[in-house]
Amino acid sequence: MAAMTRPPLNRRLAEFGTTIFAEMSALAVSTGSVNLGQGFPDTDGPEEIREAAVRALRDGRGNQYPPGPGVPELRDAVADHQRERYGLEFDPGTEVLVTAGATEAIAASLLALVEPGDEVIALEPYYDSYAACIAMAGGTRVPVTLRPHDGRFVLDLDELRAAVTDRTRLLLLNTPHNPTGTVLTREELAAIAELAVERDLLVVTDEVYEHLVFDDAGHLPLATFPGMRDRTVTISSSGKTFSYTGWKVGWVTGAPELVTAVRSAKQYLTFVSAGPFQYAIAEALRLPETYFDGLRADLTAKRDLLADGLERAGFTVFRPRGTYFITTDIRPLGEQDGIAFCRALPERCGVVAIPHAVFYDHREQGAPFVRFAFCKRTEVLQDAVKRLGTL
Numbered sequence: 001m002a003a004m005t006r007p008p009l010n011r012r013l014a015e016f017g018t019t020i021f022a023e024m025s026a027l028a029v030s031t032g033s034v035n036l037g038q039g040f041p042d043t044d045g046p047e048e049i050r051e052a053a054v055r056a057l058r059d060g061r062g063n064q065y066p067p068g069p070g071v072p073e074l075r076d077a078v079a080d081h082q083r084e085r086y087g088l089e090f091d092p093g094t095e096v097l098v099t100a101g102a103t104e105a106i107a108a109s110l111l112a113l114v115e116p117g118d119e120v121i122a123l124e125p126y127y128d129s130y131a132a133c134i135a136m137a138g139g140t141r142v143p144v145t146l147r148p149h150d151g152r153f154v155l156d157l158d159e160l161r162a163a164v165t166d167r168t169r170l171l172l173l174n175t176p177h178n179p180t181g182t183v184l185t186r187e188e189l190a191a192i193a194e195l196a197v198e199r200d201l202l203v204v205t206d207e208v209y210e211h212l213v214f215d216d217a218g219h220l221p222l223a224t225f226p227g228m229r230d231r232t233v234t235i236s237s238s239g240k241t242f243s244y245t246g247w248k249v250g251w252v253t254g255a256p257e258l259v260t261a262v263r264s265a266k267q268y269l270t271f272v273s274a275g276p277f278q279y280a281i282a283e284a285l286r287l288p289e290t291y292f293d294g295l296r297a298d299l300t301a302k303r304d305l306l307a308d309g310l311e312r313a314g315f316t317v318f319r320p321r322g323t324y325f326i327t328t329d330i331r332p333l334g335e336q337d338g339i340a341f342c343r344a345l346p347e348r349c350g351v352v353a354i355p356h357a358v359f360y361d362h363r364e365q366g367a368p369f370v371r372f373a374f375c376k377r378t379e380v381l382q383d384a385v386k387r388l389g390t391l
């Protein structure tokens, strides 16, 4: 068959065969392991938000195609959220776009803003969809590596500056950062903003973990820094904040020209999605502060439970300031290769984790690091800690 002399998969995507999450989740099932691989909560979010979705379904709100930019209730709630929390003013009519999760927002932003030949700078290790979406857009990914220093993964600002060329189209940021748990500091964000203004770069910033920042650090959106509001596409999502990752309700905020560009790509991806859930998330964004405080307190306790257990088991632990992931270094256990370690871990002690290496271009940089998710029930984490203790 002539058509098959070329591999079926578009060569731009050849390196993105199956995700590590699929492999590791299958391993968790076949070995009966505790799955601390993929980042999804094992309990659902607030009951009243589920009921809000049921009401919307019953009342016939969102059962047919919602408006392309999202239902007005949700766009208003997003705009209010940005204003009340961060002092950022966005017009819900022209500067807010609802997407099928942050995943679609990332894809649409990159497809909209990047042309073949453009370079996109991303912090390495990066969330896996970034690399695939840059490739789909025909862009060239330029990784800048976060390196461990003093218990946290740190961005080298000189390296970032040196990575910018005349072909750099945009910076793709993520704070709080998956998988390292790093929260970029005010100084780091200010330097990034200065660089973006100086080199006239667009920035796409993935802030899906904005409500998962611990130790009273608080979230700082890049768009609040001088010169950034109009050159930044900010992405967030309800999945992490409200523990309904299956609903896939995300959004983009930014200047009208940028949001319009992203919408142009988005309309040919899903056009619209999650109608009834959009109404429910509009209500979720208006939950009282006690909800957000409770989420943080619960996850802080879980972070400490798992981090302490990992330390006792012999790992070096990077206690995260944000996200629901803990990065560990396996070298104190006499191990070097995170991929081999994660493939063997289910057999050895019945726990599944994710090797960092798959999130790097410079795989050797990520080799000794392994990520564990702690968005699980306390008894599940206690069980995992007990199992890890047998290593």
Ligand SMILES: Cc1ncc(COP(=O)(O)O)c(C=O)c1O
Pocket: 039, 100, 101, 102, 103, 104, 127, 174, 178, 206, 208, 236, 237, 238, 239, 245, 248, 249, 250
């Ligand atoms: C950094 C980051 N961005 C985006 C997403 C995807 O978000 P959503 O489920 O809203 O598509 C995730 C989910 O793990 C993530 O970790």
